Structures are given as C-alpha cells and as structure tokens.
Amino acid sequence: MENMKFFFAELGLMNYKTTISYCPSMLAAASIYAARSTLSKTPLWTQTLQHHIGYSEDQLTECAKQLVSYHLGAAESKLKAIYRKFSSPDRGAVAFFPPARNLLPPTTTDAASSS
Numbered sequence: 001m002e003n004m005k006f007f008f009a010e011l012g013l014m015n016y017k018t019t020i021s022y023c024p025s026m027l028a029a030a031s032i033y034a035a036r037s038t039l040s041k042t043p044l045w046t047q048t049l050q051h052h053i054g055y056s057e058d059q060l061t062e063c064a065k066q067l068v069s070y071h072l073g074a075a076e077s078k079l080k081a082i083y084r085k086f087s088s089p090d091r092g093a094v095a096f097f098p099p100a101r102n103l104l105p106p107t108t109t110d111a112a113s114s115s
C-alpha cells in the first residue's frame with residue numbers, strides 16, 4: 001500500500017501540467033484512494049479515512065481517475081523514470097499491478113460486452 005500510494009503521488013508530480021489544478025493535500029489523498037482502488041481494498045474509502053484526511057470519496061474521484069490514467073500509460077510514457085523506479089522489487093514492483101478498473105473510463109469493448 002505504501003509503495004502504491006507513493007507511485008501515484010509521484011506520477012501526479014511528474015504530470016504537473018494537469019495535476020497543478022489540485023492542491024497538494026488533494027493529490028496526496030487521491031493517491032491513497034487510487035492505491036486502495038488498485039489493490040481492491042474494501043471499502044475503498046471509510047469514515048475514518050474521511051475524518052483524518054478531510055476529503056470525501058466524491059471529492060477524490062476525479063483526481064484519482066487522473067492518477068490511474070497516468071498509471072495506465074506509464075509503461076509507454078516518455079517519462080519512464082517513475083515507472084522504472086516502481087517496477088523494482090525493492091518498491092514492491094507496484095508499477096506492474098493492473099490499473100484500477102473502477103477508475104478507468106469504460107472502453108468500447110466494455111460497453112459492447114455489457115449490451
């Protein structure tokens with residue numbers, strides 16, 4: 001969990017052009033939410049987390065979706081340093097985990113299979 005949240009936070013920092021609209025505390029909280037989603041923690045967000053971190057699940061969703069989209073494209077990104085760093089066994093190889101499906105936009109194949 002720790003390595004996963006750091007992975008998302010660093011992805012957000014490397015993509016500052018789009019994450020600059022989020023305050024640092026939002027980016028940190030969304031990193032935790034994205035990590036919990038990627039690791040399929042249930043529940044994804046608790047009252048305790050909301051109380052101590054100060055953000056509701058609804059407030060974090062958009063930023064977390066942005067972070068997960070960076071995870072989705074990290075292997076092909078021009079900025080591969082973070083992907084390589086978190087591919088290391090020392091960091092739990094968290095970059096290799098599949099991105100959180102619940103935070104990715106539905107694909108055309110997903111829409112066709114649900115019809």
